[in-house]
Amino acid sequence: MPELFDDKQKERGYLALLLAVGLIRFLNLGFLDLQAWDEALYAVRAEGILMFGGIFDQTPFAIGGLYSSLHPPLYVWLTSLSFFLFGVTEFAARFFSAFLGALTLFVIYRIGKELQNMKLGFVAAALYGLNPFVTFQARQGQFDTSLVFFLAISVLFYLKLESLGKTRYAAYAGLAVGTALMTKLFVGFGIPLTFFLWKILTHEGEQKVTWRPFLLSLGVTILVAIPWHFYMTIAQGFGNPLFFLDASAVFERSLYGIEGNIKPLEALYFVNQLFVLFPLGIIWFAFGLYRIFREKDRRWMLLALWFIVFFVVFTLMRTKLSVYVLPMLVPASLIAARAILEFASGAYSNKLAALFLGGTGVSLLWASNQEWRNLAKSVPSELLRAQLPHSSAVLTFLPFLMMLCCIVFLAYALYRNHKISQLRNSLPTLLILPSFLLSFYNIVGYDQFRFKDGARDLARVVAERQPSAIMVAGFDRNPQLTFYLDGADIGWRDDIEIRRVKPPAIRSQFRAWLSEQTSNLPGDALVIAEKDKFIRYEWVTSEEVNPPDYSLVYDSRRYAVFQRLHSTNVALNSRRLP
Numbered sequence: 001m002p003e004l005f006d007d008k009q010k011e012r013g014y015l016a017l018l019l020a021v022g023l024i025r026f027l028n029l030g031f032l033d034l035q036a037w038d039e040a041l042y043a044v045r046a047e048g049i050l051m052f053g054g055i056f057d058q059t060p061f062a063i064g065g066l067y068s069s070l071h072p073p074l075y076v077w078l079t080s081l082s083f084f085l086f087g088v089t090e091f092a093a094r095f096f097s098a099f100l101g102a103l104t105l106f107v108i109y110r111i112g113k114e115l116q117n118m119k120l121g122f123v124a125a126a127l128y129g130l131n132p133f134v135t136f137q138a139r140q141g142q143f144d145t146s147l148v149f150f151l152a153i154s155v156l157f158y159l160k161l162e163s164l165g166k167t168r169y170a171a172y173a174g175l176a177v178g179t180a181l182m183t184k185l186f187v188g189f190g191i192p193l194t195f196f197l198w199k200i201l202t203h204e205g206e207q208k209v210t211w212r213p214f215l216l217s218l219g220v221t222i223l224v225a226i227p228w229h230f231y232m233t234i235a236q237g238f239g240n241p242l243f244f245l246d247a248s249a250v251f252e253r254s255l256y257g258i259e260g261n262i263k264p265l266e267a268l269y270f271v272n273q274l275f276v277l278f279p280l281g282i283i284w285f286a287f288g289l290y291r292i293f294r295e296k297d298r299r300w301m302l303l304a305l306w307f308i309v310f311f312v313v314f315t316l317m318r319t320k321l322s323v324y325v326l327p328m329l330v331p332a333s334l335i336a337a338r339a340i341l342e343f344a345s346g347a348y349s350n351k352l353a354a355l356f357l358g359g360t361g362v363s364l365l366w367a368s369n370q371e372w373r374n375l376a377k378s379v380p381s382e383l384l385r386a387q388l389p390h391s392s393a394v395l396t397f398l399p400f401l402m403m404l405c406c407i408v409f410l411a412y413a414l415y416r417n418h419k420i421s422q423l424r425n426s427l428p429t430l431l432i433l434p435s436f437l438l439s440f441y442n443i444v445g446y447d448q449f450r451f452k453d454g455a456r457d458l459a460r461v462v463a464e465r466q467p468s469a470i471m472v473a474g475f476d477r478n479p480q481l482t483f484y485l486d487g488a489d490i491g492w493r494d495d496i497e498i499r500r501v502k503p504p505a506i507r508s509q510f511r512a513w514l515s516e517q518t519s520n521l522p523g524d525a526l527v528i529a530e531k532d533k534f535i536r537y538e539w540v541t542s543e544e545v546n547p548p549d550y551s552l553v554y555d556s557r558r559y560a561v562f563q564r565l566h567s568t569n570v571a572l573n574s575r576r577l578p
Contacts (some may be wrong), residue, residue: 007118014122018109021129021436022102024443029098031447033455033480034193036558039141040479041068043093044487046079050088051492052484056231062477063490066236072228074182075143092298100149101138105129107152112334114159115299123428124337128329130435132247132442133277137326144182144323150180152330154191155306159299161213170213174217178224187327188225192218194302194309201305202298257318260536269320270311274332276373277325279363280431281336283356288339300338303331319452337428344427350420357420358411360431372400454556459484461554461561462496462526469497469525471518473545474533483527503534507544510534514547516555522546526553527562 048061062068078096086092105122112121121549154176161169165388180188237243489498
């Protein structure tokens with residue numbers, strides 16, 4: 001039977017679908033609010049460039065000074081450009097993350113096409129691009145999505161270098177790695193390390209390995225990355241060659257962990273995260289990774305090593321964040337797509353296909369509920385200690401066990417009734433469709449309210465009341481408040497005085513402590529209580545932190561704003577913004 005579509009028509013169809021997936025990232029991109037830490041932190045740096053200059057060094061006006069400005073500025077530069085073009089908005093802060101996140105899909109497609117064919121490239125790009133976690137990160141004004149774009153395109157150029165042998169691809173790869181290093185400290189070095197290991201481990205025969213193109217790529221990398229790093233070493237490190245290692249606390253991050261980001265699972269943290277963040281592909285990826293090493297497939301080995309290098313390095317670090325999984329998901333999606341298409345074509349037995357479909361169902365179940373995951377760890381532990389778990393824990397865990405049994409039964413029934421053969425051709429769609437539905441729901445619905453802390457509306461309250469002073473109660477800096485108050489808390493404005501005070505550790509002391517802190521404030525002053533910054537990892541209520549003789553004038557998920565009852569604004573005391 002003749003093909004309905006030729007290769008050019010198929011490719012146009014694949015590219016059109018990937019364009020649609022990429023454009024989804026721009027829906028509701030201006031959702032409120034900028035997140036309270038990294039997203040707002042970098043937006044403040046970008047806005048500061050427009051106000052004060054300092055393109056190379058934003059230390060004088062960045063939040064925390066060198067703490068923030070030490071991070072390479074490429075995404076900050078792009079955000080400044082976006083602010084200049086679109087205005088200082090949430091949409092503008094996230095624009096280049098969404099844009100480069102969309103471009104990453106086409107890079108993955110090209111890698112898949114380079115390694116095998118365009119169908120594999122499409123399935124891999126869709127598996128990656130429709131992943132809800134990936135979609136969420138692409139809609140954040142942070143460095144990580146941009147970093148992944150530069151990492152992915154550098155791998156594509158290294159593959160082109162090996163297949164075509166043209167020197168220009170070595171230069172292109174070096175340029176991509178250099179821009180990765182200008183996006184996030186040190187992480188870009190993972191790709192040259194991967195390529196180096198790949199050349200060593202897959203070299204066969206007595207023919208000498210040619211390193212000249214690789215050295216050229218490193219030279220271009222240095223030319224791109226060294227100017228800013230050298231400037232900061234001189235300007236802020238006073239010429240100390242170890243300045244970036246010391247200032248970024250890389251050894252502390254690796255050996256001890258910082259900022260409360262040490263995870264209880266330790267070495268198993270990223271194994272768990274892959275099941276949680278990549279549930280539809282993790283089983284297929286694991287099998288595909290096994291096959292690559294078993295068959296010693298040289299070109300695919302580059303992707304396997306790409307994953308392993310980042311997995312091992314991040315696992316060895318004590319400081320762990322879920323976003324570190326993002327660079328691993330590109331090679332994981334490509335390897336998983338290869339396995340999925342092989343199963344779809346009937347390359348493996350029905351028994352194995354049923355086993356992997358059942359495993360995918362279990363992965364989805366595991367990823368669906370944090371409380372179930374906690375109980376799955378704690379209940380067996382209690383039983384091993386000969387302790388009966390609490391009845392409430394058993395009741396909460398029971399639905400998990402029931403659904404687990406259903407998944408195992410369905411997988412077995414599919415195998416016994418030979419239904420697996422009928423599902424093979426639909427396998428890619430079955431694995432991609434749930435991700436599309438969940439990502440689309442998050443974008444058009446869930447994102448509308450889940451991140452609305454009330455910071456923008458709080459800024460409107462301040463503008464309406466025009467207090468002569470503001471006291472902010474919270475134990476740490478808050479870039480979100482800085483962004484929405486136009487930098488008033490870090491000295492960007494001289495029309496208002498803002499003072500931050502650190503709460504006591506005991507909840508019962510909050511009101512008395514606030515009464516003491518507010519005793520000398522002007523009558524029109526506002527007191528802003530950050531509900532999540534009185535006790536780390538806990539939230540307080542507005543009633544707990546309402547100072548005596550003060551009235552609540554604005555309340556949101558994250559903020560409570562109070563003003564004296566006898567203030568001239570008493571008529572507005574009960575008013576709340578919608």
